[in-house]
Amino acid sequence: MSVTGSEVGLGPIEDQIARQRAPDAPAEELLTINMGPHHPATHGVLRLMVLLEGEVVRDLKPIIGYVHTGIEKTAEDKAYWKVIPVVERMDYLAYYFNAMAYCGAVEGLLGLEIPKRAQYLRVIHLELNRLASHLVWLGTSCLDLGAISMFWYGFREREQILDLFEMSSGARMHTRYIQVGGVMEDIPRGFEAKVRGFLKDMHERLEQYEALLDQNEIVLKRLRHVGIVDEPTLLALGVTGPLLRAAGNPWDLRKAHPYSSYDDFDFKIPVGTIGDNYDRYRVRMAEMHESIGIVEQALDGLPEGDHITPDRKISLPPRHELATSMEALIHHFKLVTEGFRVPPGEYYYPIESPRGELACFVRSDGSAKPARVHMRDPSFVNLQAFREMARDSYIADFIATLAMLDPVLGGIDR
Amino acid sequence: MVLVAEYTGPQGGVWRLLCCPNVPLPKGMSRLEIRRELTDPTAPSSFRSQQLRARDMLRGDLEAEELEQYVEESVLFTTLEKAANWARSNSLFPLTFGLACCGIEFMHTIASRVDIARFGYEAARASPRQADLIILSGRVSIKMAPVVRRLYDQMLEPKWAISMGACCSSQGVFNNYAIVPADKFMPVDVHVPGCPPRPEALVHGILKLRKMIQADPDAGWRTRYDAHGTEEILEDALATTPAAVNIFGPDDTGGA
């Protein structure tokens, strides 16, 4: 889809392009510049080769692999339950999601029934993590647009979320909270009240952010009608998540293919209209409101019961049983030394991460170690669309577009 | 209290900058006080009284004549250096550099709760040429290692490096083909353990570095690694064109 300059009031760039495309235009020299892998605006160690004509980006090529960590290969060498910490470190802003996708795939292979309480606890943490991830996106993108204050605000709220994670699992990042069969531990006393307090704050703060940014002249100028890509192109490129929803397609796996009891909750899928950077911004902001609602509903309806499957072949026995029960000791020994075996087969488990469809493919050969673990990481697929988004825009807009794309290099390179 | 500098003020009269280094404070920190004072240049006693006070501070190490001589000769010089180190150690410019998950905790260290601006390290620079501290926040892959090394080489001396997190100290949870510990390809001053380290842990590491700089600034990596004389300058190139100090040839990208 192309929008002419007069339609969107973007005179200079459209004129410039038209002038240069005219048959009698003087041949202008193209300039190739390298951006990254160390560049403050690439949100990690992305390297971009950019072909410039004057100040207009004509073509670009992302070069990745600068944080390649060999996680998928490492996973093949570890028992199923010891893989969780390494997969968590892929997309490091969405660690709960990585663990969820992996555990979901393993649970699928095992045919395991997850207790309802565990599913709700997972939802609470996943949605808090979505908020935390979007807050980093908001802070750093606004930094790219020149507003440092949003960085302080965003990270102030994120600290509160990390405190909650620390309360429930003992760690701020890479918590290893989600386990095969449920979650590591039940929530501690006082956690619910603390989450509710935070959600109330967060709701107010989100409204403050919106008051600050939504109608902000600079934000509007920098984001509106920039980086437009239409829905069919995005679908052809495999783009998912807020980028696709900003173009008007309400594809969200939480609704389209509910997992972990997401069908119990009442929430909306925000969509954009034309798929420009402003839509991408608005979709994520609206999503944060929905996440708050989901966590509230999950807390309201939190069922009683086990927080992890009582199947002792899969989950570690509680500590106190070890002192009294010989059987528990045997299970514990078996799990810690060898781990559990998984029947042979393949499983693909997709979930909706803050960046789109995050899926884990696990192939089992019947042993206690996975034969293959592969992640379909949304950042990796979405990065394909960057060329379409940024082509024929100014170099300054291309930075804003990259910020709105929200790639996480840990997820791309793995 | 010793004299650091003496200058004539705009309205005439001679001003003196006096400083009193290392006033001990609780928790092992030290404070340096700089005081400005108008003196009468015709009265030689004022400078003399500074020297006497400095001598009192040194009493116990040296005696009588020797002490007198030492005070006259060297107090001024060493305290100036101390003042410089104090200033240097309290305003490191870190490089804006995030590699992976630890980079997010590094951002938290700069952000509002931990607020590293309290210690004077908030002026993160995007260019290595303006930075004097590189915080390797995250995992360094084999592909990234030459780039990191190049960034480090581009920083001007004196420079320091902190390796943040298990990955770039010891490969962390990924003991595999892809990750290189930072010590393999560059000197590191402080290692901060954790996966990721809490922001507080990083602050602890930075304060440790500050102490190192204050205690002995010369004990930088060149001293510790016995690497004096390894500065990467082509001597013959320098002789012909003083500006040509780049060790890479015109077409050599140095692997980056």
Ligand code: SF4
């Ligand atoms: S030490 Fe841990 S948190 Fe830091 S980069 Fe490595 S895996 Fe990530």
